[in-house]
Amino acid sequence: MGVGERAEWKDQVVLLVGGDEVGEAIEARLRNVGAQVVTTVGSSDLINATDIAELVEAIVQQYGKIDVLVHAWECFEASPAIDMPWEKWKTLVQTxxxxxxxxxxxxxxxxxxxxxxxxxxLTSIAGLVASPGAAAFAASQGAVQQVTRTLGVEWARRGIRVNAVASSLPEGSFNQERMVEVAPLGRLPKPDELVDTVLYLASDASQMVTGQIIAVDGGYVTQ
Known part of the structure; x- marks a missing residue:
């Protein structure tokens, strides 16, 4: 089936962790193709293991299942490495x-x-390339991408696929202008331009894809 065919998404329960423009764009498209979307707003206050377990369990109790998880939220702070207090580093990475x-x-x-x-x-290309001014964020993204690869392999034979979409650095990054100059396509993606890749990875169209980090960045990481 195609990425946006309603027949595939009918009766699919999608847990979306969002809270920004990207999350809103993903939610709108998923609802448009007929998925049942349960959205929770990502937050630095929502990182307790018990709280998350209870939230997911409540969703399963109400809807009977979770077919797809799309996690599209993250926190970001730009800072030269020398100026970032250890506690802020630790909090950002852990969150x-x-x-x-x-x-x-x-x-x-x-x-x-x-x-x-x-x-x-959803991750960032900060986990794939050097990101001056975003050392803590880059460390967190590299870790998330390794989690993606590992779970993708660990759960593959049990019917679960795990993939990630790596987009450009968040607004406010020190090297946004340089990224635009270097990217072969001449610009960085808009939030709604990430959606097709997300739906592709969440659909049967990508049934032979797992443990992959797909960069949607105008070609920046190729340079």
Whole structure:
């Protein structure tokens, strides 16, 4: 089936962790193709293992299942490495990694019991290339991408696929202008331009794709 065919998405329950423009764009498209979307707003306050487990369990109790998890939220702070206090570094890294890992773990628990499911984590190319002024954020993104690869392999034989979409650095990054200059396509993606890749990875169209980090960045990481 194609990425946007309504027949495929009918009766699919999607847990979306969002809270920004990208999350809103993903939610709108998923609803448009007929998916049942349960949205929770990502937050630095929502990284407790018990809270996330209870939230996911409540969704399963209400809707009967979770077919797809899309985690599209992360926190970001730009700072030269020398100026970033250790506590801020630790908080940023832990928040991003814990949020994505714990949601993947708890949603994955139910998917494994059902024998099928898709997980798509939105990350940044900061995990793939050097990102001056964003050392803590880059560290968190590299960790999330390794979690993606590992879970993709660990759960592959049990019917679960795990992939990530790596987009450009968030607004406010020190090297945004340089990224635009260097990117072969001459610009960085808009939030709604990430959606097709997310839906592709969450759909049967990508049934032979797992453990992959797909960069949607105007070609920046190729340079």
């Amino acid at each position: 991003n990694v814990k949020s994505k890992f714990l949601f993947a773990k708890e949603a994955g628990r139910h998917m494994l019991a059902a024998g099928h499911g898709n997980i798509v984590l």
